[in-house]
Amino acid sequence: MTHASESVKSPPPPPSARPPVLEASDIIKTYRTGWWPRRRTKPVLRGADLHLLPGEIVGLVGENGSGKSTLMNILVGALNRDAGSVTQSGLVGFCPQEPVLYERLTCDEHFELFGRAYGMVESTMQRSRDDIYATLGFAEWRNARVEELSGGTRAKLNLGLALLPDPDLLLLDEPYAGFDWDTYQRFWQLTRTRRDAGRSLLIISHFITDADRFDRIYDLIDGRTVAR
Ligand SMILES: Nc1ncnc2c1ncn2[C@@H]1O[C@H](COP(=O)(O)OP(=O)(O)O)[C@@H](O)[C@H]1O
Ligand SMILES: [Mg+2]
Secondary structure, three states, rough: OOOOHHHOOOOOOOOOHHHEEEEEEEEEEHHHHOOOOEEEEEEEEEEEEEEEOOOEEEEEOHHHHHHHHHHHHOOOOOOOEEEEEEEEEEEEEEOOOOOOOOOOOOOHHHHHHHHOOOOOOOOHHHHHHHHHHHHOOOOOHHHOOHHOOOOHHHHHHHHHHHOOOOOOOOEEEEOOOOOHHHHHHHHHHHHHHHHHHHEEEEEEEEOHHHHHHHOOEEEOOOOEEEEO
16 A cells, blocks of 8 residues: 555554444433323333443343333334434444244345345355354254244344344344353354454343443433443
8 A cells, every 4th residue: 555644544543532333312212102081101211321332242231111122223213212312333233122034934035135135245145144054053944934943043043134244233132032051152252253353232131140241231220321
């Protein structure tokens, strides 16, 4: 490289000095259901803040019904917020709590479909897909339809589809709920490999035992995030 700007290029700043890949502030969400006189309103988020830096694994922890999925759905744009802002840079992979899969399609067909939706080159998609099969250990199911899969294998496919485009930012909503111990270990190995490559992960968990696997944790309490 002889380009002038290359010769004066400074070393990359430490992670803490880099701008966030995701920043959400003052997120407010109230669910409204039914019609008068049976109208119900349920305030779930009352000003939640959250940010993610490059190269960190952050946990979002809270009791059942505290609003973790609501917040993550808002972060990925799958749900409208009442107020607040979300800014994000780079490619996002999202693994919803309830797998969104097609019963009649095989695992391979899912990767094919999602690869096209992500605009991936076929050979890149195949390499990534085979890597995911090997890492999560479900290559034997590649030609099976989703309707034949166990809950655990569905969870692997759900996670695999989020991983497929090698996103800068991964948002995972209780991704390992259906995993056996071996897959659970492989999952955490995978998250560390991604983190060390400068990617960021936000993971919803309700297991207190996972605490030491995160670089940082937000507790979701009374509709607000509290940095632990
Ligand atoms: N679409 C909806 N309409 C009405 N209430 C909802 C809806 N989705 C979730 N809720 C309620 O909002 C609260 C937070 O839900 P959720 O974000 O799924 O919590 P978590 O993921 O922390 O378990 C719960 O009380 C839940 O029943
Ligand atoms: Mg949830």
